[in-house]
Amino acid sequence: MSPILFWIFAALMLAFGVSVVVNRDPVASALSLVASFLCLAALFVGLDAFFIGVIQVLVYAGAVMVLFLFIIMLLDLKAEKRRHFNKLALAGGALVTAGFVAGLVRVLSLYPAGNQPFPPLGVAKLDDVRQVGMTLFSNFNLPFQTVGVLVLVASVGVIVLSRRELK
Amino acid sequence: MNQLTLNHYLLASGLLFALGFAGVLLRRNIIIIFMCLELMLNASNLSLVAFSRFHVGADGLPNYNAQVLVFFIITVAAAEVAVGLAIIVALYRARQTTHVEDIQSLKF
Numbered sequence: 001m002s003p004i005l006f007w008i009f010a011a012l013m014l015a016f017g018v019s020v021v022v023n024r025d026p027v028a029s030a031l032s033l034v035a036s037f038l039c040l041a042a043l044f045v046g047l048d049a050f051f052i053g054v055i056q057v058l059v060y061a062g063a064v065m066v067l068f069l070f071i072i073m074l075l076d077l078k079a080e081k082r083r084h085f086n087k088l089a090l091a092g093g094a095l096v097t098a099g100f101v102a103g104l105v106r107v108l109s110l111y112p113a114g115n116q117p118f119p120p121l122g123v124a125k126l127d128d129v130r131q132v133g134m135t136l137f138s139n140f141n142l143p144f145q146t147v148g149v150l151v152l153v154a155s156v157g158v159i160v161l162s163r164r165e166l167k
Numbered sequence: 168m169n170q171l172t173l174n175h176y177l178l179a180s181g182l183l184f185a186l187g188f189a190g191v192l193l194r195r196n197i198i199i200i201f202m203c204l205e206l207m208l209n210a211s212n213l214s215l216v217a218f219s220r221f222h223v224g225a226d227g228l229p230n231y232n233a234q235v236l237v238f239f240i241i242t243v244a245a246a247e248v249a250v251g252l253a254i255i256v257a258l259y260r261a262r263q264t265t266h267v268e269d270i271q272s273l274k275f
Contacts, residue, residue: 003171010179017183017206021190026198033202040183040209047176047220048229052212052237059241064205064248071252072198075259093192097185104181114174118220122227128234135231136238147242154246161253 005046013039026077030068037061048121051129176217184210197258197265201251208244212237 016036023029037060044053108114136144183206190203219233259265 006171006175010175014179014182014186017186020199020202020206021186021194026196029199029202033205036183036206037209040213043176043179043213044216047216049216049219049234049237052216052234055238055241056209056212059245060205060209064245067248067252068198068202071256074256075198075265077196077198077265090193093189096192097189100188101182101185104178104185108174108177108181111174111177113221114177115172117170117172119223121223121229126228128229128231131228131231132234132238135235139232140235140239143239147239150243151246154250158249158253161250161257 006043009039009042009046012036013043026072027069030065030072033068034061034065037065048126049128050126051132173217173221177214180210180213180217183207183213195267197255197267197270200267201248201255205244205248208240212240215240 013036016032016039019032020029020036023032037056041053041056041061044050044056187203187206187210190206191200194200194203215233215237219229219231219237222230222233224230255265258270262270264270
């Protein structure tokens with residue numbers, strides 16, 4: 001990936017991420033999240049992970065975010081009014097986040113492999129859907145079946161949860 | 168600056184994670200908190216894909232184990248969103264609020 005594209009998409013992704021956190025209107029937050037996911041998909045494609053990029057757009061920016069918007073509309077959430085902020089919680093949250101970023105920068109500065117550029121690929125054309133599929137069905141067959149059961153359990157659970165009267 | 172290294176991607180991923188983390192800590196709307204959780208999951212996906220591309224194997228291909236792990240994370244996250252939003256809807260029916268400070272009892 002050319003560096004200029006990386007900088008553009010990384011900056012856009014982070015800017016939309018900030019917009020998710022600071023927007024008071026939930027619909028604006030959700031749409032910023034969609035934009036952030038699309039930029040992330042572009043970064044995936046830049047890392048030669050085409051299949052993951054496509055899945056990111058279809059599943060995340062498509063299905064999951066539609067679900068979010070649907071629920072926001074269903075609950076008819078208005079932009080929240082400015083409540084009085086708990087100063088202590090605000091300071092605590094900012095402190096913990098700043099500590100996390102400081103720790104991250106320190107770990108990355110101590111990580112020697114991090115300063116090396118990405119090695120070139122040894123193949124001219126990447127058949128990455130095939131490769132992901134081969135890995136999935138050979139090395140990760142049992143986890144794949146288990147995830148299928150998990151999705152089934154989740155869908156049954158959602159139906160139980162959304163019955164009108166909960167016992 | 169003119170050549171991308173692994174640290175560029177790890178830093179972008181870490182900053183995205185920090186944003187989601189800050190959102191979970193600072194916001195009080197349960198749906199926004201849930202979206203910030205998604206942001207954190209996606210940040211971890213970015214670092215996994217970056218590591219996958221960084222570790223080119225002897226056959227000249229990226230390490231696909233990491234990409235399969237990303238595939239699993241996306242699947243589990245989709246299931247989690249479905250269940251979580253169903254819980255939020257049930258909660259809203261019972262309490263007519265999505266503000267976490269209005270929901271303080273463990274059982275109702």
